[in-house]
Amino acid sequence: ETGVTQTPRHLVMGMTNKKSLKCEQHLGHNAMYWYKQSAKKPLELMFVYNFKEQTENNSVPSRFSPECPNSSHLFLHLHTLQPEDSALYLCASSQGVQGAEKLFFGSGTQLSVL
Amino acid sequence: AQSVTQLGSHVSVSEGALVLLRCNYSSSVPPYLFWYVQYPNQGLQLLLKYTTGATLVKGINGFEAEFKKSETSFHLTKPSAHMSDAAEYFCAVSEETSGSRLTFGEGTQLTVNP
Numbered sequence: 001e002t003g004v005t006q007t008p009r010h011l012v013m014g015m016t017n018k019k020s021l022k023c024e025q026h027l028g029h030n031a032m033y034w035y036k037q038s039a040k041k042p043l044e045l046m047f048v049y050n051f052k053e054q055t056e057n058n059s060v061p062s063r064f065s066p067e068c069p070n071s072s073h074l075f076l077h078l079h080t081l082q083p084e085d086s087a088l089y090l091c092a093s094s095q096g097v098q099g100a101e102k103l104f105f106g107s108g109t110q111l112s113v114l
Numbered sequence: 115a116q117s118v119t120q121l122g123s124h125v126s127v128s129e130g131a132l133v134l135l136r137c138n139y140s141s142s143v144p145p146y147l148f149w150y151v152q153y154p155n156q157g158l159q160l161l162l163k164y165t166t167g168a169t170l171v172k173g174i175n176g177f178e179a180e181f182k183k184s185e186t187s188f189h190l191t192k193p194s195a196h197m198s199d200a201a202e203y204f205c206a207v208s209e210e211t212s213g214s215r216l217t218f219g220e221g222t223q224l225t226v227n228p
Contacts, residue, residue, distance in 0.1 A: 048214070099146050100146045
């Protein structure tokens, strides 16, 4: 148990659906992240939030919409996704956003887009 | 810009044998280096990290890594493999100027044979 909880664990959706991924951290951290993990590819950083403010958007398509209502919760709203968006989506948190920070990861949401 | 190369997407060892997972990095400034492990159906967990100081870093579960600036390497080793070490291992690099923006390698899948 890393202190970072993601729901749902698995999600299957059609290209016209709208769904949301949820992440909650119980560690008192100030920074939260969304990563995409695809087969045979390195983890890709998608978004970074620090004290609820988005500090990085790594050129992510607008069909992915993050929301961070407070430092403990992070959402990823999905709409009109493409099959190539199928991947494991990992949430992470850290105390701060310094270069040497240790990240704590959730177990991920395995997303399949049909 | 920072980058990471992990040599060998799959490594197979016998139980009790030496584990060596290779990682080379590229960084324009002194790097922070990390090894994360991902067990099946779980998120990533930090094994160890190098920031400054002693170049031989000890981590959890008997793993260690040595920072070699002249070789731009940060290889991960364990003297004696255990069946429970079977997992995917990721090397990552960050820089103080990039904040907690980790750049990950593609990962190495470690198989431990009885």
